Amino acid sequence: MANDPTSQTWQSGDWSKRPNSEAPYNGIEISGLPEYDENGMLISVAVTLTDYTLNKEGVASIIPELTVFAGRVDIIAPIAQTSPPSSPPKPSSDFTIKGWVSLEPSGANVCLRINLSYGLEHLRREEIGYVMCFDLTAV
Numbered sequence: 001m002a003n004d005p006t007s008q009t010w011q012s013g014d015w016s017k018r019p020n021s022e023a024p025y026n027g028i029e030i031s032g033l034p035e036y037d038e039n040g041m042l043i044s045v046a047v048t049l050t051d052y053t054l055n056k057e058g059v060a061s062i063i064p065e066l067t068v069f070a071g072r073v074d075i076i077a078p079i080a081q082t083s084p085p086s087s088p089p090k091p092s093s094d095f096t097i098k099g100w101v102s103l104e105p106s107g108a109n110v111c112l113r114i115n116l117s118y119g120l121e122h123l124r125r126e127e128i129g130y131v132m133c134f135d136l137t138a139v
Contacts, residue, residue, distance in 0.1 A: 012029070023120065026053070046065065048063075061078050072100040098116060112132045
């Protein structure tokens, strides 16, 4: 890799440094880590969406290699951690995010676009738009 990429983080408008003592504990957090090839060209972005609505520690869904060519990618709830593991695996009921993400070109950048909702059923919030951009070439 040409340079070490820098991760970016975005937090929803209802984010709080001091989480609530009951649900909803906090908002959501999205991080993006770009991956560049040996020539310094952007290959993909690893996107992590973490939901703190029903779990103070957060429940994360990871899209390991989001590319421009992938188009809109649905956000999938992570598998619930149960002991013993359930068969078939079930999605985590603590993950409230529903929607999609995409990477879209914008000049010399590629921007992460979101269209999602999250939160308690009676307090759903929506987030729509561009939340971070990445250079097409490593600097």
